Structure formats: C-alpha cells, structure tokens
Amino acid sequence: MAGKFDQTAADIIQLVGGKENVVSLTHCVTRLRFVLKDKSKADHEALSSVQYVIKVQQVGEQLQVVVGNKVDRIYEAILETQGISGSGEVEPDDETTSTNKSVFYRLMDVISAILVPTLGVLTAAGIIKGVTSFLALENIGILDPTSGLYMLLYAIGDGFYYFLPIILGLTAARKFKTNEFIGLAIGASFVYPAMVNISKTMEVLGLVFEGTKFQMAFYNTLFGIPVIMPGAGYTGSVFPVIVAVFIASKIEKWCKNHITENLRGILTPVITLILTVFVSYLFIGPILNSVAVVIQIIIEALFNIPVIGGLIAGAIIGGGFGVLVLFGMHWVIIGLALNLIAQNGFDYIMACGGIGPMIGMFQGLAICWACRKNKKVRELAIPATISQICGVGEPLMYSMLVPMKKLFLINILGGCVGGAIIGLLKTKMYLFGGSGLFGIFNYAGGGGSADIMKYLVGIAVGGIFTIVATLITYNDEEATRILK
Structure with missing residues (x-):
C-alpha cells in the first residue's frame, strides 16, 4: 500500500534529475537539501508545484526544497521508495567539483x-x-x-552542550568523509576531564599575551x-573540533x-x-580562541x-537575521x-537575532485575524502561524511573507x-535552544531574570509595531490574488 508521501517523493526525485543525479541528500527542520551532479537538470518551476513543496532555491551547491514540518516524512518516503541513501556520503568518484564555489558558500x-x-536534539536540550x-x-x-529533579534535568540539558565537540566530531567526520570514530576521539580529547579541570589540578607555568584580553x-x-588551555576550555565549542577533523581527514588520506x-x-x-590532537592543542585551539576574542572585542x-551603538547593531542583526534564514x-x-x-x-549577536521568530509569530497572528473571513488565505495562515509559534518559521515565510x-x-x-x-x-x-515561545528561556542566566525582561521589552515593542503595520497594510483581495 502506497504511503501518503510516496507520490511527492517520486515527483521530487524525478524533477531533480532522477536518483542518478543525486550525490547526497540531507534535511533540516523544514528543507530537503540535495547536492546534485548536474544542477541544470533540476526543474525549479515544476518542483515548486509539487504537493507539499513551499519553495525551491539553489544555495551554493545545495538545492533546497522547502516542505515545512512534513520534511521528515517526505525524507523517509524518498529513502524507502526511491533507492537513495540519506547518509550524505558518496564515493569519491561520484563527488561534484566545488572549485567554482566562493569561500563563503563553502564555509x-x-x-x-x-x-x-x-x-533536533540541540533544540530539545x-x-x-x-x-x-x-x-x-x-x-x-x-x-x-539542590534537588534531584533539578540535577537530572540539568544533566539532560547541559550534557549535550558540554560534550558538543564529541557530537560535532562525528558529524564533521561524515562531512569530511573520514573515519567517524576518529572524529569522535578528537572531540573526546577536547573535553577530556583531566584537560578540562587542568586549572584546578596543576599550577600555572606561564601566561601568553599577559595583561591583554588575549591572555591565556x-x-x-x-x-x-x-x-594552552583557554579559560573556558573547549566544552561546548564548535569551530576547534571542526577544523581539527578537517585536518585529520587530510592526514588520514595521506596515511592511507x-x-x-x-x-x-x-x-x-x-x-x-x-598529529591532529597535538596540532589542535598547540595551535588550532589557541588561534581560534584568539579569533573569538577579536570578534567579541569588535561586538x-x-x-x-x-x-x-547597541541600537544600530541590534537593528541590523534583528532585521537581517530573517534575510539570512530566507537563504x-x-x-x-x-x-x-x-x-x-x-x-x-553569553552572546549578543543571537540575543538580537532571536527576535525574528517572535516577530514572525506576532505577524502570523495578525494575518490570521485580518484574513479570518477569507477561507483560502486562512487555510495557509493558521498552520503556518502554529508552526511559527513552535519556532519553525519557513512555512510562514515562504507561503505568505515572501510572496506578499x-x-x-x-x-x-x-x-x-x-x-x-x-x-x-x-x-x-x-x-x-528553543525558538518561538520557547526562545524566551534562552535568556535565563547571569544569576537572574534581567535579560528575560529586556528581551520581553524588545518583543513587546517590535511585536506591537509588527501587528499594527501588518493590519494596516494587509489586503484580503491582494492576498487572494497573490496566493492563488
């Protein structure tokens, strides 16, 4: 018996040029992400008309097919019915060249x-x-x-972030097509307890860049x-393990x-x-730590x-983050x-960027109210707004905001x-962590709720502006015509 999404899966694969044209397939919360041998074989216009497809776009080497919160079901249907591996790994002979990609797109x-x-788990934790x-x-x-409930809940939430280098060691190894267990081992070396606690168990031999913000x-x-061990160590870090696994992939290839x-x-x-762990502790970690310090100084x-200062920076980040999500x-x-x-x-950048999902939520609610007598638009607006409230903004963005x-x-x-x-x-x-309504809890820290209150003030001001502006500019007839 055919599954609900089998036809959609078949149509998508046919319109990207067939399974022979698919180098790799992964997905995120709302998008199927294809890497194709020949990008010209993908029919973007026809793909956009496939059932459940909201948007199709080419970003660098990735063909992104936005399907909203049904992405995991459609992804599974593709794997089960179309004979395509979803591991994201391909044999070297099948790889597409990327010499014409810009450094930014490759990054x-x-x-x-x-x-x-x-x-998924990053958000849940x-x-x-x-x-x-x-x-x-x-x-x-x-x-x-001091309760057992707090202890266990915090272990669940913080454990994933604490050991993030191990998890990213695995996914980085998959991306760089190297031994996954080597990636895991490199990540583990970054969070090895004896190294993490070195400041408590050993005397400081010396300082580099003493007296500056770069002091280590x-x-x-x-x-x-x-x-050198940075003051915060490498628990929860992202870039050191990524660079380390990239270097490991080159060393492993040479050895083979x-x-x-x-x-x-x-x-x-x-x-x-x-070689990788030695180089990581001696050079990669300290260099990337210094780069992070430079970025922090600039911010x-x-x-x-x-x-x-904060006004301009916050406005640019708060308004621009949605555009980055779009692409x-x-x-x-x-x-x-x-x-x-x-x-x-803590971080200032995503503190401002985190306003986006809440602005989308207020705008979605305003649209739902404005189109309450228009069944066609309402059928688009309500599920997209519910998705936005839960922190997934692409359905609202692609189905309503971008067209209008x-x-x-x-x-x-x-x-x-x-x-x-x-x-x-x-x-x-x-x-x-969470987005949408759950994003409020990302600001809980620093020994109090002050940053939550600041965030709520920003939400209130931005939300009121968005609701009023949306209700003033929304036109039911225009929406019906554009969203036909």
Missing part, C-alpha cells in the same frame, strides 16, 4: 552540514536547560537547585611549546596512500589522532558606542554564537525595531 555548506543533523534554569532562578523559586594560561609544554596495507589499519588512526566596541545562510552566525557562548557564557512583499518588508522592519531595543538594553543570550 556555509560545511557549517550547515555539520550543525543541521544536531538541530536547550529547551530543557533553559526552562530548568528559569524555574530555578532565585526570584522564581519553583525548582530547588598554560600548565605544561610539548617540545618546548606551551600547551603511503602506509603499507599490512600496517595501514593500525598506524593510520594512531598517526592521525596523535562589544560596537554595542558600547554611546546611545546609538539558509544563518548557520554561520549560529555556529559563531555557540562558540561565543561556550567561551564567554509588503508583509516581508514589515517582518524585517519589525525585527529591526525589536532588535534595536534588545541591542540598546545590551541583552545577553545564555544558550541556543
């Missing part, structure tokens, strides 16, 4: 491919951690931070080179080509792990410009934010207004 492709598979932290705040007092302590040396077959199975992982300098380019910013949170305990350009402009302006307030108040985000 975006790498980061999204590594982070997207973690999104973030929600659990955020809600637990919020309920345990002193001025909330619902959850006792070292507790031992290797071949006379300081083994130069070590005799009898010894290859043993010596390849030994050499790869030793703080911008936010600390008297009066207008699937937001993962670079999310990766940066995760790294800054791991290093500093005025509404999309209002969405951007609403993000600018709310983001400006959040930036002006120097609001901090302490974790990247």
Whole structure:
C-alpha cells in the first residue's frame, strides 16, 4: 500500500534529475537539501508545484526544497521508495567539483552540514536547560537547585552542550568523509576531564599575551611549546573540533596512500589522532580562541558606542537575521554564537537575532485575524502561524511573507525595531535552544531574570509595531490574488 508521501517523493526525485543525479541528500527542520551532479537538470518551476513543496532555491551547491514540518516524512518516503541513501556520503568518484564555489558558500555548506543533523536534539536540550534554569532562578523559586529533579534535568540539558565537540566530531567526520570514530576521539580529547579541570589540578607555568584580553594560561609544554588551555576550555565549542577533523581527514588520506596495507589499519588512526590532537592543542585551539576574542572585542566596541551603538547593531542583526534564514545562510552566525557562548557564557549577536521568530509569530497572528473571513488565505495562515509559534518559521515565510512583499518588508522592519531595543538594553543570550515561545528561556542566566525582561521589552515593542503595520497594510483581495 502506497504511503501518503510516496507520490511527492517520486515527483521530487524525478524533477531533480532522477536518483542518478543525486550525490547526497540531507534535511533540516523544514528543507530537503540535495547536492546534485548536474544542477541544470533540476526543474525549479515544476518542483515548486509539487504537493507539499513551499519553495525551491539553489544555495551554493545545495538545492533546497522547502516542505515545512512534513520534511521528515517526505525524507523517509524518498529513502524507502526511491533507492537513495540519506547518509550524505558518496564515493569519491561520484563527488561534484566545488572549485567554482566562493569561500563563503563553502564555509556555509560545511557549517550547515555539520550543525543541521544536531538541530533536533540541540533544540530539545536547550529547551530543557533553559526552562530548568528559569524555574530555578532565585526570584522564581519553583525548582530547588539542590534537588534531584533539578540535577537530572540539568544533566539532560547541559550534557549535550558540554560534550558538543564529541557530537560535532562525528558529524564533521561524515562531512569530511573520514573515519567517524576518529572524529569522535578528537572531540573526546577536547573535553577530556583531566584537560578540562587542568586549572584546578596543576599550577600555572606561564601566561601568553599577559595583561591583554588575549591572555591565556598554560600548565605544561610539548617540545618546548606551551600547551594552552583557554579559560573556558573547549566544552561546548564548535569551530576547534571542526577544523581539527578537517585536518585529520587530510592526514588520514595521506596515511592511507603511503602506509603499507599490512600496517595501514593500525598506524593510520594512531598517526592521525596523535598529529591532529597535538596540532589542535598547540595551535588550532589557541588561534581560534584568539579569533573569538577579536570578534567579541569588535561586538562589544560596537554595542558600547554611546546611545546609538547597541541600537544600530541590534537593528541590523534583528532585521537581517530573517534575510539570512530566507537563504539558509544563518548557520554561520549560529555556529559563531555557540562558540561565543561556550567561551564567554553569553552572546549578543543571537540575543538580537532571536527576535525574528517572535516577530514572525506576532505577524502570523495578525494575518490570521485580518484574513479570518477569507477561507483560502486562512487555510495557509493558521498552520503556518502554529508552526511559527513552535519556532519553525519557513512555512510562514515562504507561503505568505515572501510572496506578499509588503508583509516581508514589515517582518524585517519589525525585527529591526525589536532588535534595536534588545541591542540598546545590551541583552545577553545564555544558550541556543528553543525558538518561538520557547526562545524566551534562552535568556535565563547571569544569576537572574534581567535579560528575560529586556528581551520581553524588545518583543513587546517590535511585536506591537509588527501587528499594527501588518493590519494596516494587509489586503484580503491582494492576498487572494497573490496566493492563488
């Protein structure tokens, strides 16, 4: 008996050029992400008319087919009925060339491919951690931070983030087509307890860049080179393990080509792990830590410009983040934010960018009210708004906001207004977890609820602007004509 999504799966594969044209297939919360041998074989116009397809776009080497919250069902139907592997791995002979891709698109492709598979659990862990932290705040007092319930809930929420380098070691190994267990081992070396707790168990041998914001302590040396451990360590970090696994993939490939077959199975992982971890602790980690410090200095300098600094930065980030989401380019910013949170305990960038889902929610509710007598538009608006409330914004964006350009402009302006307030108040985000209504708990931290209140002020101002502007500009007849 044919499944509900089997025909959609068949139509999509046919219109991307057939299964022979598919190099790899992955998916995120709302999009099927194809890498094709020949991009010209994909019929974008016909794909857009397939049942459940909301939007089709080419981003770098990825053909993204936006299908909303049915993505996992359609993905499974493709795997089950079309004979396509969803592992994202292909044999070297089948790889497409990427020499004509810009550095930015290659970076975006790498980061999204590594982070997207973690999104579901990353979000779930973030929600659990955020809600637990919020309920345990002193001025909330619902959850006792010394209780067993708090201990277990926080272990669930924080454990995933704490050991994130191990998880990203796995997904990075898949992306760079290297041994997944080597990726896991590299990630584990970054969060090995003896290294994480080195500041508590060993005396400081010296400091590099002493007296500056780049100051880092070292507790031992290797071949006379300081083994530097950043103050925050590498727990929860993103970029060090990604770069390390990339280097490991090159070392492993060299070993396989130069070590005799009898010894290859043993010596390849030994050499790869030793060289990669040595290089990571001596060079990669400290360099990337310094880069993060530079970024943090720039962000703080911008936010600390008297009066207008946070206002302008917040407006740009709050309004611009939705545009990045539109093109699937937001993962670079999310990766940066995760790294800054791991290093500093908070982040300003996503604090402002996090206004987007709430602005979308208010706009969706306004549209639902404005189109309450229009059944055709209402059938689009209500499920898209429900999805937006839960933190998945693509259905509303692609089905209504982008086609009705005025509404999309209002969405951007609403993000600018709310983001400006959040930036002006120097609001901090302490974790990247839930979105939509659940996003409020991302601001629980710093020993109190001050940042939650700042975020709510930004939401209120941006939300009121968005609702009023949407109700004023929405036209039922125009919506019926455009959304036909």
